[in-house]
Amino acid sequence: MAETGVDARRSAVYLLDQILDDEPRLLSELLGAGVLDRLAPDDRARAQRLAMETLRGMERADRILQKHLRKYPPLTVRNALRVGTIELCQGGAAHGVVNAMVTLIAGHKRYGHLKGLVNAVLRKVAAEGPEIWPTLRTPRLPKWLRGPLVEAWGPQAMAAIEAAHFAGAPLDLTARSDPAAVAEAVGGVVLPTGSVRVADAGQVTGMPGYAAGDWWVQDAAAALPVRVLGPQQGEAILDLCAAPGGKTMQLAAAGADVTAVDDAEGRMARVKENLKRTGLRADLQVKDARAATGAYDAILLDAPCSATGTIRRHPDLPFAKDGAEFGALIALQEELIDHAWGLLKPGGRMVFCTCSLLPDEGEVQVDEALERHGDMRVDSDALACEGVDAGWITAEGGLRLRPDYWADAGGMDGFYIACLRKEA
Ligand SMILES: C[S@@+](CC[C@H](N)C(=O)[O-])C[C@H]1O[C@@H](n2cnc3c(N)ncnc32)[C@H](O)[C@@H]1O
Secondary structure (H helix, E strand, C coil): CCCCCHHHHHHHHHHHHHHCCCCCCCHHHHHHCCCCCCCCHHHHHHHHHHHHHHHHHHHHHHHHHHCCCCCCCCHHHHHHHHHHHHHHHCCCCHHHHHHHHHHHHHCCCCCHHHHHHHHHHHHHHHHHHHHHHHHCCCCCCCHHHHHHHHHHHHHHHHHHHHHHHHHCCCEEEEECCCHHHHHHHHCCEECCCCCEEECCCCCHHHCCCCCCCCEEECCCCCCHHHHHHCCCCCCEEEEECCCCCHHHHHHHHCCCEEEEEECCHHHHHHHHHHHHHHCCCCEEEECCHHHCCCCEEEEEEECCCCCHHHCCCCCCHHHHCCCCCHHHHHHHHHHHHHHHHCCEEEEEEEEEEECCCCHHHCHHHHHHHHHHCCCEEECHHHHCCCCCCHHHECCCCCEEECCCCCHHHCCCCCEEEEEEEECC
């Protein structure tokens, strides 16, 4: 009898091979390159979920596996063992999981001879892994990232952030106009800040209201920068670094006259599709934000960053990155702030935000911008949005959001948001 689920598992192992390679690739790049396109939609979703769950629990899986391995097998076999271990420890039926992983390796051109090893190890894991699993510590971030984050937030907060990463993320939606109606339609709840949260979402495109453009996917934290900016009907607003367009849609839904700029053509195509689906309008310009021109009432600068606030949703990031490009990103953020400031009308406001947990991409960036621009001040009154906790406000008057906030309700992405006001 043919084993079920082998295709999805094989693809999960392939994704892990690429992410954990010496020349790693991000999951988003792999999916964007269509590596799962040949799979049926259910298998595609399963492969992606298995790869992500394996990355989240990899430290625990490796700890369980090391007892049964005298030396490490090749990466592909190791990843197959990791996926199998994760499945077994999360309640997967032993017979089905072990057989599927053995079939998968048996059919491998180079490593087929290691099927016996996979069989023997996974049988042992099936026998004792599920009991050991909950006794192991919450998986930690790799040292290159853990070090600076412990320095920034302390060891207790770090442990809470890692617990949030391990738990993963629910699906958050932003309603075009009526959060309560969207919550009712999708079976979700309205969060204190107005986003809609769905605990057990299926295929997003099949959910009620998707085709009609009643909502779009956007983490609750990512929805806050536009709430802080407070766009008004008819205002000229520049949305810098706009793709894939979650914030562009929020601005347009508020009735602002939006100019959205991003230098990635492919990502801008997604903004266009999103606007079409939601029936919203914006002037889209594919160019470097440092070449943007004009004079605006308000500016949203959602700068490119380390994305270290999004690890709940992107557990590949700590493995596929090593921080080598962070210095260049920090320098780019500085240039973007300075250029954008020149496009803001006197008396206007600019929200600077990053989905980063590193103060160098948030608090420090704003402190330094204040030193460079004598006509800039931080407007912390703008942070008085519904659902924003006063404890999230930082010394310089920005908003620090962390994955461990709202822990009991499913957390939020890490973000930094500051509203900068220009002298009239
Ligand atoms: C954090 S994402 C923006 C998310 C977007 N604001 C949203 O809400 O959907 C950062 C974006 O910056 C863009 N980007 C990076 N460097 C840029 C530059 N020099 N000029 C314009 N866009 C840039 C990337 O293409 C990426 O789409």
